[in-house]
Amino acid sequence: MFRAAVxxxxxxxxxxxxxQPGCQALLASRGYxxxxxxxxxxxxxxxxxxxxxxxxxxxELRKGMNTLIGYDLVPEPKIVEAALKACRRLNDLASAxxxxxxVKDKAGPHKDIYPYLIQELKPTLEELxxxxxxxxxxxxx
Amino acid sequence: MLxxxxxxxxxxRAISTSVCLRGGxxxxxxxAYTLPAYFDRRENPLPDICYVQDLSVEQVSxxxxxxxxxAALSNEEKVALYRIxxxxxxxxxxxxxxEWKTVIGGVLFVxxxxxxxxxxxxxxxxxxxxxxxxxxxxxxxxxxxLDMRMNPVEGLSAKWDSENKQWKK
Numbered sequence: 001m002f003r004a005a006v007x008x009x010x011x012x013x014x015x016x017x018x019x020q021p022g023c024q025a026l027l028a029s030r031g032y033x034x035x036x037x038x039x040x041x042x043x044x045x046x047x048x049x050x051x052x053x054x055x056x057x058x059x060e061l062r063k064g065m066n067t068l069i070g071y072d073l074v075p076e077p078k079i080v081e082a083a084l085k086a087c088r089r090l091n092d093l094a095s096a097x098x099x100x101x102x103v104k105d106k107a108g109p110h111k112d113i114y115p116y117l118i119q120e121l122k123p124t125l126e127e128l129x130x131x132x133x134x135x136x137x138x139x140x141x
Numbered sequence: 142m143l144x145x146x147x148x149x150x151x152x153x154r155a156i157s158t159s160v161c162l163r164g165g166x167x168x169x170x171x172x173a174y175t176l177p178a179y180f181d182r183r184e185n186p187l188p189d190i191c192y193v194q195d196l197s198v199e200q201v202s203x204x205x206x207x208x209x210x211x212a213a214l215s216n217e218e219k220v221a222l223y224r225i226x227x228x229x230x231x232x233x234x235x236x237x238x239x240e241w242k243t244v245i246g247g248v249l250f251v252x253x254x255x256x257x258x259x260x261x262x263x264x265x266x267x268x269x270x271x272x273x274x275x276x277x278x279x280x281x282x283x284x285x286x287l288d289m290r291m292n293p294v295e296g297l298s299a300k301w302d303s304e305n306k307q308w309k310k
Contacts, residue, residue, distance in 0.1 A: 061187070062188075062189065065186060066184075066186065066187055069184060069186055088211075091207050092226075093207055093219060093222050093223070094222050094225065094227060095187055097223050098186050098223070101231040102231070105183055129210055129211030129212030129213070129214070130211060131219055133230065133231075138223065138232065139230070139231075139232055141232050141236050
């Protein structure tokens with residue numbers, strides 16, 4: 001839904017990595033005009049699976065997040081939810097707050113995306129005890 | 142042995158290359174620029190290393206508390222944990238700095254200094270201008286240009302009133 005509105009072209013920049021066992025989520029998705037295009041649902045499912053890995057390590061979380069932020073889209077709430085749960089497994093609250101800041105920043109001028117995202121994430125935020133940057137006052141200088 | 146001690150002293154920073162002993166000289170010194178660095182960028186929200194590498198005693202105990210329920214942390218503790226991992230928040234990253242004043246000031250200073258050099262050059266380096274710049278010579282040049290009707294349509298000679306021997310009003 002967000003990507004239909006925000007994504008300018010399907011052939012956006014994608015990270016190109018070697019496929020390795022355990023890193024299948026980082027499969028190259030190149031911008032060819034021919035060939036099968038990944039649907040939005042497939043994209044979301046791939047990223048949710050990536051962050052849902054039970055023994056995800058800190059590097060994989062960082063790599064996944066930095067790659068995801070590199071895309072020309074705002075991640076769906078379910079992807080952010082999976083990432084926040086990964087932070088919980090890694091006992092990293094700071095990264096969880098950082099992720100929320102990053103997706104707010106990704107929305108750019110579209111100010112209505114972030115409140116929607118927080119609304120959808122409310123159950124997860126309450127369950128895990130993550131405060132939003134606004135609650136902590138670090139969204140202001 | 143020496144290598145592992147050196148590695149342990151470097152703390153949490155990850156070392157990607159394997160340490161090797163080289164020709165009996167021991168372990169090569171690991172330069173700081175070869176290790177992962179911290180930087181605040183919007184496009185790279187989670188840097189490779191935490192901002193604060195050496196934790197104080199309170200910070201260590203806070204990290205212990207982080208292992209438990211996050212709902213039990215106060216807002217100040219959460220902000221403290223954030224500040225351990227990160228230097229600037231996104232809001233602080235995007236803040237306008239006063240750097241432009243330094244840049245403009247520096248540019249003007251350099252331009253001024255260049256001006257001083259030019260003035261000094263004119264006084265001490267360059268010799269006198271050629272004699273063809275004398276006013277009498279220039280007058281003769283102008284007369285010659287008018288005599289040969291240089292640029293008679295739109296230029297020099299067009300502005301000269303040859304009957305009255307003066308510039309056209």
